[in-house]
Amino acid sequence: MGDRWSLLLVAVLGQRPYRYNELHRSIEGISQRMLTRTLRGLEVDGLVRREVFPTVPPSVEYSLTPLGRTLLEPVSALADWAVRHEAEINASRSRYER
Amino acid sequence: MGDRWSLLLVAVLGQRPYRYNELHRSIEGISQRMLTRTLRGLEVDGLVRREVFPTVPPSVEYSLTPLGRTLLEPVSALADWAVRHEAEINASRSRYER
Numbered sequence: 190m191g192d193r194w195s196l197l198l199v200a201v202l203g204q205r206p207y208r209y210n211e212l213h214r215s216i217e218g219i220s221q222r223m224l225t226r227t228l229r230g231l232e233v234d235g236l237v238r239r240e241v242f243p244t245v246p247p248s249v250e251y252s253l254t255p256l257g258r259t260l261l262e263p264v265s266a267l268a269d270w271a272v273r274h275e276a277e278i279n280a281s282r283s284r285y286e287r
Numbered sequence: 288m289g290d291r292w293s294l295l296l297v298a299v300l301g302q303r304p305y306r307y308n309e310l311h312r313s314i315e316g317i318s319q320r321m322l323t324r325t326l327r328g329l330e331v332d333g334l335v336r337r338e339v340f341p342t343v344p345p346s347v348e349y350s351l352t353p354l355g356r357t358l359l360e361p362v363s364a365l366a367d368w369a370v371r372h373e374a375e376i377n378a379s380r381s382r383y384e385r
Binding site: 192193232233234235236256259260262263264266267269270274277278280281282285 | 330331333334357358360362367368372380383
């Protein structure tokens with residue numbers, strides 16, 4: 190549950206429920222296999238709810254459970270940290286790329 | 288930097304500097320290859336400092352940089368969340384194992 194894709198998915202689903210294809214389009218770099226596996230892990234951990242709608246073809250919607258919502262605060266704190274220190278991290282990385 | 292091993296290593300190094308072998312012994316389930324790669328990533332990101340001591344054989348010590356220390360707060364918040372909600376997560380997992 191602590192891996193990068195799980196944290197990112199919780200942050201995205203913290204905005205609103207998403208259909209599978211919307212999630213795949215809105216998260217850069219995630220493969221369908223990783224998205225499916227990560228959503229399944231979050232569902233098993235009780236953080237995400239999966240609802241199937243009887244449309245034709247059937248569509249699947251993902252949303253945070255109450256337990257999932259409690260994770261939003263630490264996840265946002267981590268995201269804020271990454272944004273705040275992005276420049277320092279990139280500066281360090283460029284020193285190693287020379 | 289947001290992966291599970293990186294967050295765990297930052298939390299452990301938040302206690303004190305560690306030698307490589309101490310780290311490998313104190314983090315359950317991490318392979319030497321993953322430990323080396325994760326430490327290298329944290330070093331490149333400017334979060335961890337690597338110091339070589341001229342002992343025989345030479346020993347290598349890892350410690351958090353000032354930038355690394357700023358990550359301790361969100362990482363501890365995430366760790367606290369996991370400890371606080373461990374029972375709920377395990378309960379959910381057992382519902383899926385039946």
